[in-house]
Amino acid sequence: MSEGPQPASHDVLLIGGGLAGLRAAVAIAEANPALDVAVVSKVYPMRSHSVSAEGGAAGAIAEDDSLDEHAHDTVSGGDWLGDQDAIEAFIAEAPRELLQLEHWGCPWSRQPDGRIAVRPFGGMKNKRTWFAADKTGFHMLHALFQTTLKYEELVRYDEWFVTRLLVDDGRVQGVVAVELMSGEVQAIHAKAVVLATGGCGKVFPFTTNANINTGDGMSLAYRAGAPLKDMEMVQYHPTGLPFTGILITEAARAEGGYLVNKDGYRYLQDYDLGTPSPTPVLRSMELGPRDRLSQAFVHEVEKGRTADSPYGPVVHLDLRHLGAKVIEAKLPMVRELCLRYERIDPVTELVPVRPVVHYMMGGVHTDIHGATPLAGLYAAGETACVSINGANRLGSNSLPECLVFGARAGRAAAEYVASVGPSSAGIAAQVRDERRRVEALIGSDGTERVSALRDEMQATMEEAAGIYRTGPGMSKGADALGELQERMSGVRVGDSSRTFNTELVAALELANMLDIAQTMLHTGLQREESRGAHQRLDFPVRDDDRFLTHLLAYRDADGSARTEQLPVTITRWPPGERKYGR
Amino acid sequence: MEGRSVSLTSKATIALRVARYRPETDDKPHFADYDVPLRKDWTVLDGLNHVKNELDPSLAFRWSCRMGICGSCGMNVNGAPKLMCETFLTDHAPGPVQVEPLNNFPVIRDLVVDITSFVQRLPQVKPWIIREEEKPVDEGEYLQTPEELEVFQQYSMCINCMLCYSACPVVGLDPHFIGPAAVALAERYDLDSRDEGTAERISLLSDHDGAFGCTFVGECTRVCPKGVDPAGAIQRYKLKAAQSSVLSMILPRGAR
Numbered sequence: 001m002s003e004g005p006q007p008a009s010h011d012v013l014l015i016g017g018g019l020a021g022l023r024a025a026v027a028i029a030e031a032n033p034a035l036d037v038a039v040v041s042k043v044y045p046m047r048s049h050s051v052s053a054e055g056g057a058a059g060a061i062a063e064d065d066s067l068d069e070h071a072h073d074t075v076s077g078g079d080w081l082g083d084q085d086a087i088e089a090f091i092a093e094a095p096r097e098l099l100q101l102e103h104w105g106c107p108w109s110r111q112p113d114g115r116i117a118v119r120p121f122g123g124m125k126n127k128r129t130w131f132a133a134d135k136t137g138f139h140m141l142h143a144l145f146q147t148t149l150k151y152e153e154l155v156r157y158d159e160w161f162v163t164r165l166l167v168d169d170g171r172v173q174g175v176v177a178v179e180l181m182s183g184e185v186q187a188i189h190a191k192a193v194v195l196a197t198g199g200c201g202k203v204f205p206f207t208t209n210a211n212i213n214t215g216d217g218m219s220l221a222y223r224a225g226a227p228l229k230d231m232e233m234v235q236y237h238p239t240g241l242p243f244t245g246i247l248i249t250e251a252a253r254a255e256g257g258y259l260v261n262k263d264g265y266r267y268l269q270d271y272d273l274g275t276p277s278p279t280p281v282l283r284s285m286e287l288g289p290r291d292r293l294s295q296a297f298v299h300e301v302e303k304g305r306t307a308d309s310p311y312g313p314v315v316h317l318d319l320r321h322l323g324a325k326v327i328e329a330k331l332p333m334v335r336e337l338c339l340r341y342e343r344i345d346p347v348t349e350l351v352p353v354r355p356v357v358h359y360m361m362g363g364v365h366t367d368i369h370g371a372t373p374l375a376g377l378y379a380a381g382e383t384a385c386v387s388i389n390g391a392n393r394l395g396s397n398s399l400p401e402c403l404v405f406g407a408r409a410g411r412a413a414a415e416y417v418a419s420v421g422p423s424s425a426g427i428a429a430q431v432r433d434e435r436r437r438v439e440a441l442i443g444s445d446g447t448e449r450v451s452a453l454r455d456e457m458q459a460t461m462e463e464a465a466g467i468y469r470t471g472p473g474m475s476k477g478a479d480a481l482g483e484l485q486e487r488m489s490g491v492r493v494g495d496s497s498r499t500f501n502t503e504l505v506a507a508l509e510l511a512n513m514l515d516i517a518q519t520m521l522h523t524g525l526q527r528e529e530s531r532g533a534h535q536r537l538d539f540p541v542r543d544d545d546r547f548l549t550h551l552l553a554y555r556d557a558d559g560s561a562r563t564e565q566l567p568v569t570i571t572r573w574p575p576g577e578r579k580y581g582r
Numbered sequence: 583m584e585g586r587s588v589s590l591t592s593k594a595t596i597a598l599r600v601a602r603y604r605p606e607t608d609d610k611p612h613f614a615d616y617d618v619p620l621r622k623d624w625t626v627l628d629g630l631n632h633v634k635n636e637l638d639p640s641l642a643f644r645w646s647c648r649m650g651i652c653g654s655c656g657m658n659v660n661g662a663p664k665l666m667c668e669t670f671l672t673d674h675a676p677g678p679v680q681v682e683p684l685n686n687f688p689v690i691r692d693l694v695v696d697i698t699s700f701v702q703r704l705p706q707v708k709p710w711i712i713r714e715e716e717k718p719v720d721e722g723e724y725l726q727t728p729e730e731l732e733v734f735q736q737y738s739m740c741i742n743c744m745l746c747y748s749a750c751p752v753v754g755l756d757p758h759f760i761g762p763a764a765v766a767l768a769e770r771y772d773l774d775s776r777d778e779g780t781a782e783r784i785s786l787l788s789d790h791d792g793a794f795g796c797t798f799v800g801e802c803t804r805v806c807p808k809g810v811d812p813a814g815a816i817q818r819y820k821l822k823a824a825q826s827s828v829l830s831m832i833l834p835r836g837a838r
Contacts (some may be wrong), residue, residue: 043644044701046742047652102723105774107731107738114725146709146767158701181690212644243623246649286652307759337649341623342667418718450721451635494639497604503639 006432007187007218010155011035011054011417012410013175014194015217017045019137019402020381020409022144023097027410029151035414038155039160040177040188041211042505045145049198049210050192051440052404053137054130054249055121055332057399059095061119065126068373074397076574077123077289078361078390079532081230081547084571086386088366090194090397090404097403107132119330120254121396123289129396134249134333136292140399156296157188161505162216164358164434165193165224165377166424171223171328172376176434179572180505181500185438187431190416192376194222194409196402199360200384203513203520204465205458207357208240208247217383219512221364222519226374229554231384231516231533233361234522235393236467238293240356242311244341250354250395253286255330258318259293260350261300261349262307269316271296274581286582291392292580294355294467316350323347358512359398360566361389362520365552365566370409380409387550390568391532442495442504448487450506457484457510463518468535469524478521485514485559515555518555522561523551544575596620596671597678598629600641602692615678626679627666629654629695641836643693646771650807653741656748657693658682663805678745688703695709697744703760706786707768710786711781727830731777737770739808746802747811760787762781762802762812769815772822780822788823796820 012028017039028037037043060070070091074083087304102108102116109131121129132139134319148154160177166187168174174189197217201209222228238259239248253259256279261267266276266285272293272477281287297315300306306313319327319334322347324347331346337342338351363385370378370386381402464477488511495503495582529543530536552564595617603611616637627645633745634641645655648667654732657665660680669692687695717724746762747753768787772780787793796816805814 042644042744043652043654044697047654049647049648051647051650051652051741054646059711096719099719101713102717103719103776104770105776107735107774108723110726110728110731112728114727114730135651135739137742142738142740146704149705150708150710152705155613167812176751181696210652211648212646244648318630333651342649352661433776450633450639495642497640497642497691499605499643504632506639539797 007189008175009189010038011047011058011190012037012192012194012413013188013190013194014039016048016173016196016198016383017041017156018050018196018198018381019141019399020383020406021194022148022401023406024194024196024380024410024413025148025154026151026266027407028039029154029413030415031414032418035156035417035540038157038188038554040157040160040161040175040214042161042180044158045156046142048141049213049463050137050141050209051371052247053399054247055254056131056136056396057140057253058097058121058124058394058396059098059130059400060091060126061095062127065128069125070128073124074388075390076576076578077394078392079542079578080389080390080575081233081531081550081568082388083386083569086568087388089368090388090401093404094400096191097400097514097544101140101143101403101570104143104147104463107139109133111328114422116420120280121280121394122250122253122287123283123394124396128443129254131251134251140148153537161508162220162475162573163438163508164430164505165220166427166430167224167374168430169424170375171420172374173423174426176431177506178438183501185435187427191420192378192413194370194413195364195377195379195383196381196406196471198385199474200516201515202514203458204461206245206358208238208245208460208478209235209357212308212574213392214513215516216509216512217379217565218364218374219515221372221374221377221379222515222555223552225555226372227554228363228519229362229566230387230523231362231519231553232527232551233391233532234357234360234465234520235290236294236362237290238297238355239317239353241337241342242314242352244308245356246337246341247356247358248317248337248351251336251440252317252319252331255326256280256387257286259286260316260318261305263305266414267300268293268296270441271299278316282582288580289392289394295535297355298467307352312354316354317353318350319346320348335394359393361385363394366409368408369412370405371412373388374377376420378409378413378524380405391534394448396560440564441493441507442498442501444491444493446490447494448490448492450493450503450510453484453487453491454510455480457514457517460484461520465520465524467536470537474521474525477527478518480519481514481521487517488514519553519561522541523553523563526563548575594620595674596629596675598633599678599680600630600693602631602641603684603689620675625667626659626669626671626681629671629679630666630681636693642691645747651741656684656745657835658684660747663748664808665743666743668807669791684744686747686750686754687744698745700747700761700764704764706760707764708779708783708786709767709771711774711777712782713776724776726775728747729793733775734770734773737766737810738775739762740766740810741808743807744803749801749805750775751799752797753799758794760791760793762816765793765819766810766812766815768817784823787819788826793819793823
């Protein structure tokens with residue numbers, strides 16, 4: 001077998017070209033312009049899923065707002081599972097990061113006098129969500145991507161799929177990746193690697209996430225020995241369009257939209273979320289946190305008060321009273337998406353919605369600087385779990401998280417590589433092994449279809465790790481995943497071409513997702529309480545005595561998961577009751 | 583939209599005629615026919631995914647967000663460039679629906695085209711904020727009124743889906759022409775009240791490879807799924823470049 005060309009080598013590799021990865025790239029270039037930095041992404045950077053974020057990015061700047069209030073909202077929103085030192089750092093740095101994006105050209109929506117405008121958002125006590133109409137992620141990503149083009153030295157590996165981290169001598173030393181256009185499997189050496197590959201919504205059948213959100217970075221880290229943290233914490237967003245799962249932003253409710261059941265009743269008033277008011281009230285009713293709103297939907301289904309649709313029960317988002325002018329100015333994409341995909345005009349009609357898997361609070365365990373316990377490995381954005389989101393992320397905290405911790409991880413990696421020597425000899429054998437593994441998959445004539453295994457995994461996870469969970473349900477799901485793992489060894493990649501082999505990528509992504517799905521159920525079973533997005537019918541209350549702690553999942557040699565606990569960091573906000581609308 | 587009112591039984595199908603090309607084995611592209619379910623909610627992308635998942639896993643195409651914002655799934659449907667994720671099968675009933683790669687790009691494989699040249703040339707239009715003096719971030723935002731935002735907003739909506747390159751006859755004839763989306767992006771920054779880089783961009787865009795390569799056919803604007811109007815941007819650029827060259831004769835230090 002050929003050894004392939006001499007491997008490329010860089011100081012820092014960023015895996016993923018969305019907001020977190022690109023922000024890290026600029027941070028490194030600014031920290032030390034002499035460093036050789038490269039971005040590896042399985043898609044062109046502007047295709048990254050950051051592009052789909054709609055509603056906004058939180059940063060406390062308004063005169064009547066404060067960092068402490070943003071911190072308290074985030075702590076309580078996360079049901080006290082977030083680390084408060086990380087939250088305080090995040091909240092302090094978020095406004096500056098958003099301003100930096102402004103200086104880089106992000107077309108933020110403005111007040112009449114030209115200053116940044118902010119809107120309300122769910123679970124937030126004050127208006128602090130910056131927005132670019134309702135295409136916030138799109139504008140942030142494009143402004144940032146275009147800004148990176150200034151940095152001529154920044155190398156990009158566009159449409160390269162990373163399959164493995166190279167670890168030797170106790171530290172990460174690069175990756176192996178497939179260049180999709182040629183099908184070549186190549187090593188890229190680096191002194192440090194920053195994972196910024198986004199979330200893993202595709203583990204589930206019904207998700208707002210894009211096709212690319214397969215948790216690749218989480219799986220890469222996990223297989224390399226780094227732990228995943230709080231993987232049981234899966235956010236269901238309360239308002240997705242039926243069938244497609246396309247997100248209808250929380251901003252629709254922040255601008256005054258109502259959630260009503262089939263009787264036109266604003267049902268959230270029945271779930272300890274406050275009393276209805278004609279105009280939005282912060283931290284109340286439709287502006288409650290996402291976990292509580294999604295849970296309320298399940299109870300409405302049980303009471304028979306939801307409407308039927310070809311894709312199951314739905315409630316309705318009512319925007320009609322806002323009028324065409326407000327909808328066009330503040331929610332143009334909502335209208336565009338409803339018209340295009342549902343043939344519904346929210347100016348005159350109710351929009352059918354139901355909860356949909358949206359975001360992973362859990363991810364690769366990092367410290368406050370984005371560093372994992374594995375030397376040379378960093379992570380940021382949805383891939384990572386610092387943790388600022390705890391058991392439930394507040395809307396509009398994820399975009400600034402990508403910026404704040406992307407920049408932090410970049411700076412930490414830049415500092416680390418200054419003291420690291422060249423790669424060790426041991427990785428050459430790993431590259432050979434990995435090349436053999438990936439090349440053997442091309443055109444492999446097994447009996448198990450990728451799409452069939454993926455469908456079964458997704459159905460298993462929807463059943464086992466829904467809005468409400470049980471021990472027996474998760475155990476059954478874990479067994480089913482174990483069987484799927486075994487069947488994966490007989491997977492058929494029905495495409496023998498090396499050129500742009502998307503079926504090969506799909507098989508590798510599926511293997512990644514099976515790993516991650518297993519950790520979700522594993523820590524889900526361990527967490528015998530109900531907290532935030534993790535609601536167990538068999539353990540219905542929060543148990544701070546036993547579970548005011550993160551759960552770290554490590555991969556054992558036999559592929560099974562092993563759990564360790566890590567206490568939550570509390571600085572100024574001792575655990576308390578989550579109060580909304582009262 | 584009128585086609586979508588047809589009554590659909592669960593067994594209704596529609597034929598996809600899909601361009602296939604594998605460089606290792608094929609001299610040139612050929613078509614393969616697949617019957618896929620014709621469902622009210624299904625887009626051409628759902629049809630292609632049905633082919634890939636159920637009928638032929640070797641079909642290669644790009645897609646990601648399926649909500650018209652990532653720009654990955656531009657292809658030709660019955661000869662017109664579209665985003666697959668927002669093109670409904672019922673709008674093309676009874677079929678067949680012919681799906682081909684975008685024009686004016688080398689085909690890598692099946693429906694996947696090579697957009698390297700576009701991506702590599704993007705930095706030429708300097709699509710970032712250029713200022714003579716940068717204000718420190720700690721001093722706050724650059725003020726920009728809603729009216730000032732409105733001036734460039736339309737040109738900031740480009741998702742780089744490449745439909746305009748597929749539709750543009752000049753791109754097809756002249757590989758040096760930088761193309762509609764790139765000029766629209768230059769205009770997006772020129773019109774941004776925070777930017778002072780117009781003079782730098784004009785020198786790059788006012789030759790034949792830039793805005794003056796355009797013969798104003800206007801197809802780019804017609805096919806744009808985001809209402810960006812690249813043709814309008816190119817016209818503005820030509821005017822600006824002409825004014826600039828006149829002014830540079832009058833004003834020795836050049837026009838701003």
